[in-house]
Amino acid sequence: MRTLLAFLVGTSLLTAPAMAQSAWTGGDDQPANPLACDASVTAVPPGDYNGGEPTGAPDRKGKPLKVVDIPKLVGVGYFNSTAAGIQEAAKELGSMTVTTDGPTKANIDEQITFIDNYITSGVDGILFAANDPVAIAPVLKRALEAGINVVGYDADAEADARQWFVNQAEPNGVAKSMIDQLASEIGEEGSFAIVTSTFTTPNQARWITEMAAYAEKCHPKIKFLETVEAQEDNILSFNQAQTLINKYGDELKGILGMTSVATPAASEAVQQQNLCGKVSVVGLALPNAMKPYINNDCIKSTILWSTVDLGYAAGMAMRAVADGTLKPGDTTFKAGRLGDLQVVNQSQILLGAPKVFTKADINNFDF
Structure with missing residues (x-):
């Protein structure tokens, strides 16, 4: 299935804006709900409770x-x-x-x-x-x-x-923040790749699907190249970022890091390749992990919550x-x-x- 998705993504790059294809490697198969291009992040009303309930749970009110x-x-x-x-x-x-x-x-x-x-x-x-x-x-x-x-x-x-x-954060809110920031750094027609954890990691797959939908709607000329898995492993994330840099050369303008490990690892790869200011890294990471790269002007931003x-x-x-x-x-x-x-x-x-x-x-x- 992944091979088919990769083939569909690759072939669609030849004929249409890269973010507009329906197959999106690394995303899930659920419908997307992209925010308006100029809208602030808004929450969805709760609706009816759909969570589970413990069976025969003892009275724990106020107890250790x-x-x-x-x-x-x-x-x-x-x-x-x-x-x-x-x-x-x-x-x-x-x-x-x-x-x-x-x-x-x-x-x-x-x-x-x-x-x-x-x-x-x-x-x-x-x-x-x-x-x-x-x-x-x-x-x-x-x-x-x-x-x-x-x-x-x-x-x-x-x-x-x-x-x-x-x-x-709501997935469509994460998507808007990530893609808007990426576009501001690499331009509306820049090309980028994604380093994620695994294709089954639920929050990242949801974010990627929402990013595809939001980019198609609000940044239709931005170009997606590839999504790679890095298992939330620092060395593998660094190596995957280096592989993307070597594979795409000057075509690669940005890397989206979907994990707190991938984003600083990709930043380190960019820095070691002397590509500061030439390849942007936009992603989710702890501020402390990104301070060295942002304070030395190699990377412009990082995105997260507390x-x-x-x-x-x-x-x-x-x-x-x-x-x-x-x-x-x-x-x-x-x-x-x-x-x-x-x-x-x-x-x-x-x-x-x-x-x-x-x-x-x-x-x-x-x-």
Whole structure:
């Protein structure tokens, strides 16, 4: 199937604007909802709750909670910072202990094994960021069937496999920010490639689909070259970026980094190839990881949300779900120091719009 998609993308480049093709390697097969070209990011009304419910859960209101946090992988800056936010929430609440554990690579089979083991050992709640929305669903449903509260963040599962999902940004909002920033740096007819984690990583696949639709609508002459997988691995991300640079030469004007690992790795590749100012890197990354490249004027920007706030909101949501104060039908959620967050897409809590960090303000942030 991937081979067919790649063929369709490649052949369409010969006959039409590259972003206009229906086949989009690295995206999902769900419909897109691109924002208006001049519109600010807006949220979708919540609609009817479509999340799952734990079976026979004990009364946990106000009682101590034992929670495990299982992100896509451990040991990288992005999930270190979400874990820090979760611990901040736990400390503030004073009634929840959280252990962060998981695979050292973004491997769905290993992630499933970790979740299964914690179901067996016994916890009150599971926080997760999925490596694959479909593959992770059965084990999360087993957790719900065991009476465990389940809340996702960063990358969702199938809705009925968890209760709530803390969404860092609406996919069409991420798409608009990424493509608008890319176009501002490489021009309306520039060519670019994408470095993603895997073609099955749910949040990145959704963002890529929305980017294709938004670019077709608002930047129709911008040219897509290729999407490559890098597994959220620093060395592989660097090597993939170098391969793209060598493969496309002067045609390559920009690289979109879809992960907090790929974006600084691609920036390092651009810097080592002495292509600062010639190849732009626009992507999602922690400000601290991008400061060296932005402060030395090699890279102009990076895009993200507060990953600490994302983890904090997820921790707060877990406590509220266990207490019964976050329930189906709610349209807002009181998330501690973050105030009221909007409920969207039936069972998601929206953190907010993504932010573009530049040399003008990136040093004001420390995460």
